[in-house]
Amino acid sequence: MRNILRLRKVYLLILDVALVNFAVYAGLYLRFDGNVAPRYLDMYLRIAPAHTVISLGVFALLGLYSWVLRYASIDEVLAVTAGSVGSAVSLFVLTRFPPAQGFPRSVPIIAGVLVLIFSGGIRLSVRLYLRIAQRMAANGRSIRVLIVGAGDAGAMLVRELAKPVAGERKAVGFIDDDPAKIGAVILGVRVVGDRKAIPEVVRSLDVDEIILAMPSAPAHVLKETVQICEGLGVRIRAIPKLLDMAGKAFSLHMVRDIEIEDLLGRSEVKLDTEKIREYLHGKKVLVTGAGGSIGSEICRQVSRFGPAQLIMLGHGENSIFTTRMRLSHDFPDLRSEAVIADVRDSARIRDVFALYRPHVVFHAAAHKHVPLMEENMIEAIKTNVFGTLNVARASLHYEAQRFVMISTDKAVNPTSMMGVSKRVAEMVVQSIGLASKKTQFVSVRFGNVLGSSGSVIPIFKEQIARGGPVTVTHPEMRRYFMTIREAVLLVLQAGTMGHGGEVFVLDMGEPVKIIDLAEQMIRLSGHTPYSDIPIVFSGIRPGEKLFEELLTAEEGTTATHHSQIFVAKQRSPSLEWLEDCLKKLEREVFPPDYECRLFASDEAVAGVREALSQTAASVTDALRGTTGRKYWGDDKDRPVLAGREKNIIRILKELVPSYSPDPSRGPRADERGVS
Numbered sequence: 183m184r185n186i187l188r189l190r191k192v193y194l195l196i197l198d199v200a201l202v203n204f205a206v207y208a209g210l211y212l213r214f215d216g217n218v219a220p221r222y223l224d225m226y227l228r229i230a231p232a233h234t235v236i237s238l239g240v241f242a243l244l245g246l247y248s249w250v251l252r253y254a255s256i257d258e259v260l261a262v263t264a265g266s267v268g269s270a271v272s273l274f275v276l277t278r279f280p281p282a283q284g285f286p287r288s289v290p291i292i293a294g295v296l297v298l299i300f301s302g303g304i305r306l307s308v309r310l311y312l313r314i315a316q317r318m319a320a321n322g323r324s325i326r327v328l329i330v331g332a333g334d335a336g337a338m339l340v341r342e343l344a345k346p347v348a349g350e351r352k353a354v355g356f357i358d359d360d361p362a363k364i365g366a367v368i369l370g371v372r373v374v375g376d377r378k379a380i381p382e383v384v385r386s387l388d389v390d391e392i393i394l395a396m397p398s399a400p401a402h403v404l405k406e407t408v409q410i411c412e413g414l415g416v417r418i419r420a421i422p423k424l425l426d427m428a429g430k431a432f433s434l435h436m437v438r439d440i441e442i443e444d445l446l447g448r449s450e451v452k453l454d455t456e457k458i459r460e461y462l463h464g465k466k467v468l469v470t471g472a473g474g475s476i477g478s479e480i481c482r483q484v485s486r487f488g489p490a491q492l493i494m495l496g497h498g499e500n501s502i503f504t505t506r507m508r509l510s511h512d513f514p515d516l517r518s519e520a521v522i523a524d525v526r527d528s529a530r531i532r533d534v535f536a537l538y539r540p541h542v543v544f545h546a547a548a549h550k551h552v553p554l555m556e557e558n559m560i561e562a563i564k565t566n567v568f569g570t571l572n573v574a575r576a577s578l579h580y581e582a583q584r585f586v587m588i589s590t591d592k593a594v595n596p597t598s599m600m601g602v603s604k605r606v607a608e609m610v611v612q613s614i615g616l617a618s619k620k621t622q623f624v625s626v627r628f629g630n631v632l633g634s635s636g637s638v639i640p641i642f643k644e645q646i647a648r649g650g651p652v653t654v655t656h657p658e659m660r661r662y663f664m665t666i667r668e669a670v671l672l673v674l675q676a677g678t679m680g681h682g683g684e685v686f687v688l689d690m691g692e693p694v695k696i697i698d699l700a701e702q703m704i705r706l707s708g709h710t711p712y713s714d715i716p717i718v719f720s721g722i723r724p725g726e727k728l729f730e731e732l733l734t735a736e737e738g739t740t741a742t743h744h745s746q747i748f749v750a751k752q753r754s755p756s757l758e759w760l761e762d763c764l765k766k767l768e769r770e771v772f773p774p775d776y777e778c779r780l781f782a783s784d785e786a787v788a789g790v791r792e793a794l795s796q797t798a799a800s801v802t803d804a805l806r807g808t809t810g811r812k813y814w815g816d817d818k819d820r821p822v823l824a825g826r827e828k829n830i831i832r833i834l835k836e837l838v839p840s841y842s843p844d845p846s847r848g849p850r851a852d853e854r855g856v857s
Contacts, residue, residue, distance in 0.1 A: 194246070195238065197304065198237070198238055198241060198301060199234055199238070201297060201300040201301055201304075202233070202234055202237045202238070202269060202297060203230055203233075203234060204296075204300070205269075205293040205294075205296035205297045205300060206226055206230075206233070206273065206289065206293045207223075207226075208292075208293070208296055209288075209289040209290075209292035209293040209296060210222055210223070210226070210286070210289055212292055213286055213288055213289055213292060222285060222286065225277070225281065225282040225284070225285050226282065226285070228281045228282060229273075229276045229277065229281070229282045232276060233269075233272055233273050233276055236268075236269075236272040236276075237265075237268065237269040237272055237297075240264075240265050240268035240269065240272070241265045241268075241301075244261045244264055244265050244268075245261060246261055246262065246265055246301075259302060262298060262301055262302035263298055263302070265297070265301070266294045266295070266297040266298035266301070266302075267294060269293070269294055269297050270290045270291060270293060270294025270297070271290075273289070273290040273293055273294075274287070274290040277289075277290065324350045324351060324352040325350050325351045325352065325390045325391055326352055326354045326387060326388055326389050326390045326391070327343060327351050327352060327353050327354065327389070327390070327391045327392070327393055328353075328354060328355050328356075328357060328380070328383060328384065328387065328389040328391070328392045328393070328416075329353055329355070329356050329357065329371070329392075329393050329395050330356075330357040330358075330377065330380070330392060330393070330394045330395060330396065330407060331356075331357070331358060331394065331395035331396040331399075332356040332357070332358035332360070332363050332366070332368055332373050333358075333395070333396075335395040335396065335397050335421055336356055336358075336368070336395040337368055337369055338395075339353070339393060339395050339421060339437075340353045340368065340369045340370075340371050341369065342434045343434070344369075351391070351434075353371045354371070354387045354389065355371060355372055355373070355374040355383060355387055355389075356368060356371055356372065356373040356374065357373070357374065357375060357376065357377055357379070357380055357383065358373050358376065359376045359377055361376075364376065374387070377406070377407055377410055378410070380392070380407075380410050380411060380414075381410070381414060384414050384416060389416055390416060390417070391416055391417045391418075391419065392411050392414075392416050392417070392418050392419070393419050393420065393421065393437060394407060394408075394418070394419070394420040394421070394440070395420075395421050396420075397421055397422060404420070404440075408440055408706075412705055417439075417708070418439070418440050418706070419437050419438060419439055419440065420437070420438060420439075420440055421436060421437055422436050422438065439706070440706055441706075442632065442639060442699065442702060442703050442706065453671055453674075453675055454675065454678065455487075457675075457678040458487060458674050458675060458677070458678060459487050459488075460678075461542060461583070461584060461677060461678060462484055462487040462488070462489055462542065462674070463487050463488045463489065464488065464489070464490045465489055465490055465541040465542055465583075466489065466490055466491045466493065466538060466539065466540045466541050466542070467484050467489045467491070467492050467493065467540060467541070467542045467543075467544070468493040468495060468534075468535075468538065468540035468542070468543045468544070468582075469481050469484070469492070469493070469494055469495065469543075469544045469546060470495045470496070470525055470543070470544070470545045470546055470547035470569075470573055471495075471496060471525075471545070471546035471547030471548060471588075472494035472495055472496045472501075472502060472505055472546070473494075473496035473497075473498050473500075473501025473502045473504065473505050474496070474501065474546060474547075475631065475637075475666055476546050476588055476631060476666060476669065476670060477494075477496070477505075477544075477546035477547070478501075478504075478505045478508075479666045479667060479669075479670045480544050480546060480670050480673065480674075481494055481505055481509060482508075482509065482512070482670075483667075483670050483671060483674060484544075484674070485509055485512070485513045485516050486513075489516075489517075490517065491517045491518070491519065491538070492509075492516060492517070492518045492519070493518075493519045493521055493534070493538050493540060494506060494509075494518060494519065494520050494521065495521040495522075495523050495525075495534065495547070496521075496522065496523075496547070497522070497523070497524050497525075497547070499522050502520050502521075502522060503520065505520075506518060506520045519538065521534055524569075525545075525547045525565065525569030525570075525572055525573055526564045526565055526568055526569045526572065527572070528572045528575075528576075528780055531572045531573055531576050532576055532579075534576075535576040535577070535579070535580040535582075536580065539580055540577075540580075540582055541582060541583045541584070542582065542583060542584045542586075542677070543573065543577045543582050543584065543585045543586070544586050544588070544673070544677075545570060545573050545574070545585065545586065545587040545588065546588045547565065547569055547573075548565060548566050548569075548588070548604065548607075549561060549562045549565045549566055549600065549603075550590070550600060551600070552592065552598045552600045552601070552723070552724075552726055553723040553724050553726070555598065555599045555600040555603070556598060556599055556600075556724040557724075559599040559827060559830060560770075560771045560826075560827075560830070562599045562600055562603045563599075563603050563606075563767065563771050563830065564771055564772070565603075566600070566603035566604055566606075566607050567603050567606045567607055567610065567764070567767070568764075568768065568771070568772075568780065570587060570607040570610055570611065571607075571610050571764070571780060572780070573585075574587075574610060574611055574614050574623065575614070575780070577621055577623075578614055578618055578621050578623075581620045581621060582621050583620075583621065583622065584621070584622045584624075584677055585611070585615075585621055585622065585623045585624070586624055586625075586626060586673060586676065586677045587607065587608070587611050587623075587624070587625045587626070588625075588626060588673065589604050589607065589608050589625045589626060589627040589628075589685065590604050590627060590628070590629070591627060591628065591629040591630075591662060592604060593605035593607075593608055593627065594627075595840045595842075596838065596840070596841050596842075597726075597841075597842055597843065598724075598726070599843075601841075602834050602837075602838050602841045603834075605837075605838050605841070606834070606837050606838065607625075608625045608627070608685055609755050609760060609837065609838075610760070610764075611623050611624070611625050611683070612625070612683040612684075612685065612754055612755070613683070613754065613755055613757045613760050614683075615682040615683030615684075616682055616683040616754050616757075617757060618682055621682075622680060622681065622682055623682055623683060624676060624677070624679070624680040624682075624683070624684045624685070624686060625684070625685045625686065626672070626673050626676045626685075626686045626688065627685055627686065627687050627688070627750070628662070628664055628669055628672070628687070628688040629661060629662030629663060629664060629688075630661045630662060630663050630664070631663075631664055631665070631666050631669050632663050632664065632665050632666065638661075638696065638699065639699075639703075641653075642699070642700055642703050643703070646703060646704060646707050646709070646715055649715065650714075650715040650716045650717075651715070651716040651717060651718045652700045652703075652704065652715060652716070652717045652718070653717075653718055653719075653720045654696050654697050654700050654717055654718070654719055654720070655696070655719065655720055655721060655722050655723060655726065656696075656719060656721070656722050656728060657697050657719060658695070658728055659695070659696040659697070659722070659726075659728055660693040660694065660695050660696065660728065661693060661694060661696060662693050662694075663694050663699075664688065669688065672688050672747060675747060676688075676747055679747065680749075683754060684749050684750075685749070685750040686747050686748065686749055686750075687747070687748045687749070687750050688747060688748075697717070700717055701717070704717075760837075761781070763833055763836060763837050764780075764781065765781040766829075766833050767830065767833045767834075767837075768780065768781050770826050770829050770830050770833070771830065831843055
């Protein structure tokens, strides 16, 4: 390949040497109608070497020997024009001095025009030949593409489709709602109508594929356009959003199928990037749960603002490894650290904070799967409540500047263990935030995130790929939805607000019926709901509600300077009362000899450690003595475990009076056969 490129450059150099000199001689013959005085020919021969070298040098500086001729376009035409002007100026200057003084002044102008015609024509003729050959080779087998959007993005797409890499695709028309553009021809492609004309145009032009070239269009416009295109039997695709293409050269590989996220009908997130940059640029930022869907996106968005160091903390080594590899590819200059740690381990969390001393903490680590947490309630509390308490206390002790916790709409009037544990976590952050003088503690509450692991979108995609059925829990089930990027950007923005203890609520728009979501996804996949892909109702799962809420009836909101972020009005819990409840909760979920308990007394821990050196019976006695009852034991102790669950629920109800456990919650410990 290198030899071919080298030969091509040599060929063009030789060709330009001949063309530059031929243009001067032709200019002389045109100027004098074929009767050229020998002295003019002699004058030019004396300056020909200098003129040729200068002209070729100008061509090289303009990149005329670096083209791939088959991709020559308007930029190359401008470069050839500039080169021709440079060649003409060179000839004019050389003929103002001996030995060519007295050379006709009009000849440099004529020669420059001829250089433009000869040199540019030869180069652009290669592309013309290849385009004609490509269309002849297609012989009617091309995929006929209708482009919606006759702006800059649409023109860019037409250029890409004209390249050989586009294969058999061919642009056959534009669609645009601007009346002034209808009938216009852009890069050889006519604007044939507005969006209402799409069905008729698809039939008349025999369209195979529609590509939406509207990267800055609001979601409701995309949704309306897709609804017009549905049922026409054509594939619907789109070029990426402007934010997705930032800093990247556009190519056909970026064109993608329409995703359900594109059709939410939500307005674009507007950010105060300067304020975000102020608290992230040059700072050490720690993200817990960095391997998860939201945590990894927080890492990605934080990296855009140039942190001094990004500490990615997570419990799963594979997910943390994946996050770090992706960030190292996209942000090669990023200084990052991967930390494997469990947020429930207070000693480990203190060590991490002591080592890195982060300025900003985003706490995204949590158990979030509602039905699973109904079956594993103790684990939900360990991570969501005490994990949050560990990270918040460490942030307070090591004087981080900001602490932002990711919360959920399921914390409002909770019916699930996941929801109530996140509500208690909000209370923990709020109480510490009100007591803190140096660290700004806030929580950010929002609804379901589209595309996150375990969410409904990946599940529906997998079910559709298998040919169905698609399972929906209830025909009236509704949820608030937000894209991962949108949620994370608003979380970063919320980090610029507040003075301590606030619970920020994101504007989630209107709730979406899950059945509508399923039907839309089936249609986008090219199938018909209920006939091609069946939809079945599986029933509401333990802990789920038909409708989620973002606020309780008592809370209400206060506006902020950002139109999509509000502050929930809440009563702050007494720190002493909250701590007393957490002590009781800790005794139920952690064993007495667990060294990282936050509220265990020194005497109790010392007693357990002494007992560990004794016999097994002594250990059991010590545990009973520490807690006042048996913690666990043989099969006869199943009722003890069930009693612990009842105590946990009682304490949670004391903490969150609006908590009403789902009566259909999974079987109790004494019914599960725990041993």
